[in-house]
Amino acid sequence: MRIQRIIMQGIHALGANKTRTFFMMAGTIVGIAALTVIMAMGSGAEKKVMKRIEGFGPRAIMLIAGGGKDLPPPDLTVSTLTLDDAEAIRDKVEGIETASPAAFKRGIPIKAGSAQSTATIFAVEPDWNEAWDWYVSDGDPIAAEDVATLARVCVIGQTLSHDLFGNESPIGKYIRIQNVRFRIKGVLERRGTSPIGTDFDNRALIPLTTGMRRLFNQDYITYVRIKVKNLDHITSVQKDVRQLIHERHHILPSQENDFRIVSAKAVGNMARGTSGTLSSLLIALAGLSLLVGGVVLMNILLISVGERQKEIGLRRAVGATRKDILFQFLVESLAVTCSGMILGSGLGTVITLILMQTTKIPVVLSWEPFALSLGFALLVGTFFGVQPARKAASLNPVDVLR
Amino acid sequence: MIEVEQLEKTYSTGRMATPVLKGISFRINEGEYVAIMGTSGTGKSTLMNILGCLDKPTTGRYLLDDTDVGSLDDDALSHLRNKKIGFVFQQFHLLERSTAMRNVTLPLIYVDEYPEDVEKMAEKALAAVGLTDRRQYRPNELSGGQQQRVAIARALITDPEIILADEPTGALDRKSGLEVMSIFKKLHQQGHTIILVTHDQAVAEHAQRIIVLKDGQITEDRLIKKQRDPDLELGNGEEKR
Ligand SMILES: Nc1ncnc2c1ncn2[C@@H]1O[C@H](COP(=O)(O)OP(=O)(O)O)[C@@H](O)[C@H]1O
Ligand SMILES: [Mg+2]
Numbered sequence: 001m002r003i004q005r006i007i008m009q010g011i012h013a014l015g016a017n018k019t020r021t022f023f024m025m026a027g028t029i030v031g032i033a034a035l036t037v038i039m040a041m042g043s044g045a046e047k048k049v050m051k052r053i054e055g056f057g058p059r060a061i062m063l064i065a066g067g068g069k070d071l072p073p074p075d076l077t078v079s080t081l082t083l084d085d086a087e088a089i090r091d092k093v094e095g096i097e098t099a100s101p102a103a104f105k106r107g108i109p110i111k112a113g114s115a116q117s118t119a120t121i122f123a124v125e126p127d128w129n130e131a132w133d134w135y136v137s138d139g140d141p142i143a144a145e146d147v148a149t150l151a152r153v154c155v156i157g158q159t160l161s162h163d164l165f166g167n168e169s170p171i172g173k174y175i176r177i178q179n180v181r182f183r184i185k186g187v188l189e190r191r192g193t194s195p196i197g198t199d200f201d202n203r204a205l206i207p208l209t210t211g212m213r214r215l216f217n218q219d220y221i222t223y224v225r226i227k228v229k230n231l232d233h234i235t236s237v238q239k240d241v242r243q244l245i246h247e248r249h250h251i252l253p254s255q256e257n258d259f260r261i262v263s264a265k266a267v268g269n270m271a272r273g274t275s276g277t278l279s280s281l282l283i284a285l286a287g288l289s290l291l292v293g294g295v296v297l298m299n300i301l302l303i304s305v306g307e308r309q310k311e312i313g314l315r316r317a318v319g320a321t322r323k324d325i326l327f328q329f330l331v332e333s334l335a336v337t338c339s340g341m342i343l344g345s346g347l348g349t350v351i352t353l354i355l356m357q358t359t360k361i362p363v364v365l366s367w368e369p370f371a372l373s374l375g376f377a378l379l380v381g382t383f384f385g386v387q388p389a390r391k392a393a394s395l396n397p398v399d400v401l402r
Numbered sequence: 403m404i405e406v407e408q409l410e411k412t413y414s415t416g417r418m419a420t421p422v423l424k425g426i427s428f429r430i431n432e433g434e435y436v437a438i439m440g441t442s443g444t445g446k447s448t449l450m451n452i453l454g455c456l457d458k459p460t461t462g463r464y465l466l467d468d469t470d471v472g473s474l475d476d477d478a479l480s481h482l483r484n485k486k487i488g489f490v491f492q493q494f495h496l497l498e499r500s501t502a503m504r505n506v507t508l509p510l511i512y513v514d515e516y517p518e519d520v521e522k523m524a525e526k527a528l529a530a531v532g533l534t535d536r537r538q539y540r541p542n543e544l545s546g547g548q549q550q551r552v553a554i555a556r557a558l559i560t561d562p563e564i565i566l567a568d569e570p571t572g573a574l575d576r577k578s579g580l581e582v583m584s585i586f587k588k589l590h591q592q593g594h595t596i597i598l599v600t601h602d603q604a605v606a607e608h609a610q611r612i613i614v615l616k617d618g619q620i621t622e623d624r625l626i627k628k629q630r631d632p633d634l635e636l637g638n639g640e641e642k643r
Pocket of ligand 1: 413414415420422440441442443444445446447448449
């Protein structure tokens with residue numbers, strides 16, 4: 001095939017002048033290497049975000065007492081969020097699986113015989129487990145009857161259990177929370193620590209009524225954990241809840257909210273935000289390298305067209321058409337960027353592997369950067385190759401062979 | 403067969419118009435060996451470029467095997483050059499970084515049907531110019547005469563009807579020049595049409611027919627009577643100049 005033969009001519013010309021070819025390639029190598037690393041870091045960051053969302057619960061919405069925009073901790077002094085609000089959400093908002101109200105307090109001293117510790121106390125309803133997808137690994141959860149009778153029972157986390165009872169089973173034993181005696185009826189599954197280092201397992205759950213009336217002595221709650229039936233409805237549910245609470249709390253448009261709504265989406269966005277600066281810097285580096293590399297490539301090609309005028313004239317004399325010449329120079333440009341892309345991807349992969357070994361930066365290697373790099377290589381090769389190729393094709397053989 | 407009628411060529415650079423060819427007509431039959439002679443700047447190369455389909459006359463007609471070359475577009479001209487014309491230039495114009503073999507096969511890149519026995523064809527062409535043992539040499543490893551012979555082999559590879567040589571000995575020493583001329587003689591004997599451009603009377607004497615150009619017009623068009631072998635005369639011719 002004529003096309004094949006011309007491609008081989010282009011590749012041979014590149015091979016015949018390796019130094020020039022290397023300089024044409026350098027920008028692409030750096031740009032693609034940077035792109036590969038960026039994408040590995042991007043996927044790493046995204047994986048971390050997904051883990052956060054997974055941890056928060058993809059279908060969860062938190063209605064939290066207190067204004068502002070950030071994630072918890074909630075403002076424990078705000079007293080406007082009530083059980084009636086939770087009830088209203090259950091009744092009026094469509095698409096909800098659970099809406100579980102809770103109140104909590106941190107740093108409550110707890111004793112068991114001579115052993116003592118401090119933990120966070122959550123006053124919850126029976127659907128708490130379902131709302132958090134967090135169940136007992138031993139014993140029984142807080143039951144509806146416990147809430148109805150203001151029972152002095154609790155379910156404790158594994159850290160608290162270990163701190164107070166070592167390796168013994170705590171089921172059926174008693175602890176004192178703020179000098180009120182509670183019977184332990186269950187132990188929660190282990191959850192580990194939060195991204196900021198809070199130990200999820202250092203806690204005790206008690207019935208909501210017991211907590212509000214006996215322990216905290218308050219008629220308001222701290223948050224409502226809402227779980228939507230369908231992931232697609234998360235935005236609409238969020239909107240409905242906001243509107244409902246707005247109305248119920250009689251908040252005027254000019255006033256600040258006394259509550260916050262946080263969804264998995266918001267959690268994800270927040271996690272994304274922290275990794276943004278570094279990667280936008282690297283994206284700029286990659287873009288700049290590709291651009292500078294492209295311009296360098298174009299200029300070397302233009303010089304090369306000048307140097308190779310006689311060769312071009314000769315090719316035309318022995319039968320090359322303008323298109324053949326155009327095509328050969330485009331092939332040379334594209335061969336440079338595509339080989340640069342292969343070397344750059346290799347270099348980028350090596351750098352990524354080194355990052356993986358030596359730093360904590362999350363990285364994920366995948367095929368996507370290769371596909372994108374190939375796209376960029378073709379784009380840069382064509383875009384910056386076209387002008388030199390046109391120039392070569394437009395040369396008049398009579399003029400250059402004189 | 404080549405037939406030109408009232409060829410005129412005027413170069414226009416800016417406001418200046420330089421008439422170079424002012425009405426050239428002749429006919430060259432297949433198998434002829436013609437020298438186009440004239441002093442430097444008379445338009446020999448200009449005429450040669452037109453005959454080689456590299457350039458077009460300002461006015462006039464050029465028939466190549468009954469094809470009106472003036473009516474062809476750029477692509478068609480490229481194909482025509484590839485098929486029917488072999489060029490030999492004063493400056494050789496070889497690809498510096500390519501071997502003799504690659505240089506010789508260059509025109510085959512642009513043929514419609516790539517032959518299967520390219521290697522053999524190249525070997526044959528190189529053998530015809532006496533360079534069988536230099537196949538893998540690059541131009542900078544060859545003498546001027548050898549380089550010009552590679553260029554002739556390149557012109558031969560497509561077995562063209564017409565070989566156009568513009569001052570083929572102009573850059574060579576006398577001995578290499580004679581070698582090159584003896585190759586043209588051999589090619590002529592094998593039936594190729596050869597058109598040789600030169601300013602050198604002694605070189606022109608190798609042809610069968612001489613067309614003399616002066617001030618853009620033909621002043622002389624004559625056949626050479628061959629009593630003696632002009633190869634032996636070349637030395638005398640140069641001394642006389
Ligand atoms: N592209 C061009 N533009 C303007 N003038 C040209 C061009 N090519 C040739 N000439 C002029 O035409 C004349 C004939 O040139 P040329 O055909 O090369 O002569 P020769 O080969 O006989 O020495 C010269 O005076 C030259 O300067
Ligand atoms: Mg000339």
